[in-house]
Amino acid sequence: MPFRHKNTRRIEGLDSNVWVEFTKVAADPSIVNLGQGLPDISPPSYVKEELAKVAAVDRLNQYTRGFGHPSLVKALSQVYEKVCGRKIDPLTDILVTVGAYGSLFSTIQALIEEGDEVIIIEPFYDCYEPMVKMAGAKPVFIPLRCKNNGNSASSADWVLDPAELANKFNSKTKAIILNTPHNPIGKVFTLEELQVIADLCIKHDTLCISDEVYEWLVYKGNKHIKIATLPGMWERTVTIGSAGKTYSVTGWKLGWSIGPEYLIKHLQVVHQNTLYTCPTPLQEALAQAFWVDYKRMDDPDCYFYSLSRELESKRDRMAQLLKEAGLKPVIPDGGYFMIVDVSTLNVDLSDVDEKQPYDYKFVKWMIASKKLSAIPLSAFCGLETKKQFEKYIRFCFIKKDSTLDAAEVILKNWNKQTG
């Protein structure tokens, strides 16, 4: 009898992945890797120390509460109560998941029905699209557009057209996915911009899935605003956070969803029927780390602010180097990525046969000839918008000084090798 088992419809077409493609290419140690968002700086020492301590406690190597380790959800509720200015019940309003990825997955599986439409702002973190599709729903894209006719110096230049956005909402629209601070552009949505989105969500009774993993990484002159704190929004927003981004421990894979009980309870059902519980020792260590920083949330030494300051100087250094090499960086207001317009270099890649967008070809050329890697921006766009973004590539700057030093050498020598 022939073997008839193939993949289910729900994962049809979801197998390709930009990370699988580019991390393989950039894995060569001689390449300076500014591609994947992987910090190569050290996490704070007290975070590592807590994990070492915790691993020695026998009870903490066994199962904990499924929806989140009690000391962690308690710590999260305290931190976020302070930030949001409202009471957050640690047991009913919070779910701890395997990374923010797990929160996105649980939220989408819990609340998005087959046939629903979900608005995704381009460029977008690449997993939003396949996750929406896996739920049998339809992604509806809307691009951020550059205000100054393509002359963009700052992430703030990239904006949504309010009329265009309003047109995307209809009775089938179940949710909009918001990402602020934004990956890859680094945009920090302003109060006015959030209000436009909020007004539409309320008018159309739509959910807001707010991916705020970079919430602490905002640079001078900018403020991270939680859309859930706008009037009428707490009841329709699931806000997602990440230990990996907060404490530079991406390998810990802990994230959380915060929102009203009547929404979070459905995420909890998905979670209890998929992974059930997250690793205990990591949750306990994270809880202890949060207590350290909670106590100094009014102090500039708090890691939430000190990391941001450290990254701001890396951002500025990176931008300077790119400009000197003749590239046009878009200075991000937040996050640890920077997009760069490479069209100014006029690198002719028309002889490269592959049917890929320009930025894919550029990055592969740059890896091969300059030993520097980045991620092509069209990886973060829907099919129709790829042309608009194919002159941009994304650099990650949460890198230690020696990595940035190596990047500096390459960028300073860039023009010597071309022309």
Place this chain on the structure above:
Amino acid sequence: MLRRAGPSLRHFLLERNSSAGHSSCSREAKMSRPVRARRLEGIDKNIWVEFVNLAATYSKVNLGQGFPDFPAPDFLTEALTRALGGGNHMLHQYTRAFVIIIEPFFDCYEPMVKMAGGTPVFVPLRPNPPKDGKLMSSADWQLDPAELASKFSERTKAIVLNSPNNPLGKVFSREELGLIAELCVKHDVLCISDEVYEWLVYDGKQHIRIASLQGMWDRTVIIGSAGKTFSATGWKVGWAVGPDRLLQHLRTVHQNSVYHCATIAQEAVAQGFQRELMLYGKPESYFVQLPKELQQKRDWLVQSLDGVGMKPIIPEGTYFLVADISPFKSDVPDVPNSDEPYDSRFAKWMVKNKGLAAIPLSAFYSEAHKNNYTNFIRFCFAKEEATLKAASDILQKWKQKKTSS
């Protein structure tokens, strides 16, 4: 022990409020459109959420949820410490078809099949008690071959096999596996083989992997667990092994759900396995020592239960056993027309009044069959001697109270 800036764990769990009235958002309007996706219909209840909470609140001795209360082996935690101290800070850096489920089953199989839009089809293990009045063994619970065959149809996509079996502790024999394998091959059905307790087999029994049977490798996904293998359930590292043409689809789901697992836990587990590879078959192997230790605990608990009149079913594997609590039923009167199965009410009464936590067997049955066996509860014996002794004391006192009243 640990610095805690917040309330203690136990106190905290006791503070759990019901949802009514606690939320401060009662004045804000909820969304008026229905929010919950249809795929979650009927899967919101969960035995662990309920019983873990009860045990945390009331129990003095917890033989309920399956986790060891003895430490994970030193070599494993040392591996984690080495990984942490190794200076490589990069270790801190970046998933209208029918599925056959054999009852009793680990409870998550049913809701997972439903969430995928599949329909579970149940087939029971049936007890054949030995004639001589000896204690039953998990081997006495068997599938009826004709009944099993009748569950396979052309719309059957997969069968979920769990051997060694939770909750009974049954270790499927070569003949029993052969029966299942034959049907899988005949009907072109996948086998999802949950073998998390693969190293925990007693009395010299052998764990046989169904994937090693003829025609089975190509249609089987084998599932394993670091938590059970290395007594570190809190690490949450598990794995699926199988042919690439099946695994590739699991990878697609994985990359679109959680994508990665915790790096440092994987590194430590890898080192644990390296050690075991070197010691494979030797007496110092953890895979030899752990079942040896657990067998003694099994025998101890069997004796304790038998001694007070509860009838344990002697498990061939896993760290669970199921016992018939009939002589103690008089403490928990039957409530006719109750929604809740008797054994569940019994287990709840037991944890609240005797401080001893166990899990009702009905938790491992489909809705339609929850009242098939009303007198069994499951105990976990992966516990320190002190815990098992404390359990025995509770049982003794309970028995004395009954005989003296």
